[in-house]
Amino acid sequence: MMQPLKLYNTLSRQKEEYKPLFDDYTGLYTCGPTVYNYAHIGNLRTYLFQDVLKRVLLYNDFKVKHVMNITDVGHLTGDRDMGEDKLEKGAAREGKSAWDIAEFYTEAFQKDLKELNVLDPDVWCKATDSIPEQIELIQTLEEKGYTYKINDGIYFDTSKFPEYTKLSHQNLDALQEGARVEKNIEKRNATDFALWKFSPKDQKRQMEWESPWGTGFPGWHIECSAMSMMYLKDHLDIHCGGIDHIDVHHTNEIAQSEAATGDDFFKFWMHGAFLNITGGKKMAKSEGNFLTLASTFIDRGISPLVYRFASFQTHYRKPMEYSDDAIESATNGYRHLRNQVRTIAESAGDDKADVHEGLKAQFVAAINDDLNMPRAMAVIQETLKSDLPDAQKYATVVDFDRVTGLELDKVLEKASIPPEVQEKVDARIKAREDKNWALSDQLRDEILALGYMVQDSKEGMKVIKQ
Ligand code: AMP
Ligand code: ZN
Secondary structure, eight states: OOOOOEEEETTTTEEEEOOOSSSSOEEEEEOOOBOSSOOOHHHHHHHHHHHHHHHHHHHTTOOEEEEEEEBOSOOBSSTTSOSOBHHHHHHHHHTSOHHHHHHHHHHHHHHHHHHTTOOOOSEEEEGGGOHHHHHHHHHHHHHTTOEEEETTEEEEOGGGOTTTTTTTOOOHHHHHHHGGGOSOTTOSSTTOEEEEEEOOTTOOOSSOBOOTTOSEEEOHHHHHHHHHHHHHTTOOOEEEEEGGGIIIIIHHHHHHHHHHHSSOOOSEEEEEOOEEETTTEEOOGGGSOOOOHHHHTGGGTOOTHHHHHHHTTSOTTSOEEEOHHHHHHHHHHHHHHHHHHHHHHHHHTTOOOOOOHHHHHHHHHHHTBTOOHHHHHHHHHHHHHSSSOHHHHHHHHHHHHHHHOSOGGGTTSOOOOOHHHHHHHHHHHHHHHTTOHHHHHHHHHHHHHTTEEEEEETTEEEEEEO
8 A cells, every 4th residue: 555645735734645636637737937037946946846746646646737837928026016027128138029038938948847857747838828818817806896996907906805815824914014115005905916907008018918908918926827727627736836926926826716716726735945045045037146057057067967866855845055065966966876777777787677665665655745855865775775686676766767857767878979078088089099098087087077977898988978
């Protein structure tokens, strides 16, 4: 009997046994990025946690329909509907159209996910593709008396939704107090939020649509309510994001969705903790000095899977600290793991074996305990160090890799070698023919720094991707 899957639900503030609402599949909605810049590795930590969640659901034999949105309009620089539209701001910064900016950064984001071996969602949906559905939802809210109009848009009156703080457990009085610094004096309550924003009268926006209330664009939160209901219908099982989404974005999604339908919105709400820069400072796109997957890993010849591996060292609900040392130690850790697996794979040869049930039970106990990846990684180590036959060790860790996604089944594959590595490999072959061992060693280190390892054997030199 497998350990049941338990997940921490932000709504109830405890671990609950996970069961889908309907037997056919689990509906999983993960809030996607606002595509006005590259994702930073903090954002990517959240997508890695969600990928683990999805893989754990699949490992538990649940079918999953995964929907991820792309916010390509309407997310203002302040979460509470003040400031500029992030897309239009990005367009101004780069001298491109808002549409081009959105397309460019959407592709960049999808490429990052591929590099991290994140499974593709079943549905990618863009906010700009569901404007009619968003308008319809706002109309329903209007009919039910939840909205009011002020100078710059149509707002949701949060005082009409008594359960407004059920996800965040915030103290509303303190919020009202803090809201005095806000500029929008027309709002009835500090927590009220825009459903539809009007285009400024004297200005044509690049992204704007007609609506029953005038030309404008949707507020940020309404897209996720509209698209999750559109693609998942009543399969509103799990909705995820980073912890910064709890107080505003997800709270507002719940308020407007439940007000509109009169029904519960998602059953499970899961949130990943932040990646912080050393000293506890949050990494944020708006700070402008963040680290990308390319700058931190790929351009330095480090496999992006090192970041995947690094993210498993900390439980997803605990803050993770970024430092060069942490990345260096993850680089070594991942290399070591691949070497261990390669050794047993080579020794196993063509032998086949079954997954070891006892170790599998331990692995499941770890992942089904609210995705405890540090513990799951320890079970992998235990497997590798056990005295089982190599073929069984290999079969077992490759099975676990359905969750870890570290490409442990590919350790024997020959990597296609980039030209700058090949050049050094050729130079090293020549150096060895010349018996110039010092140069040969130096080149080996340079090749290693680019993420490849050379092994000398009777058959010649083998080049392996780390
Ligand atoms: P955004 O593009 O700003 O909407 O963010 C995309 C995702 O990254 C959201 O789920 C955020 O909650 C999450 N996120 C933002 N900053 C961080 C961070 N420093 N660490 C982890 N996740 C983050
Ligand atoms: Zn969202």
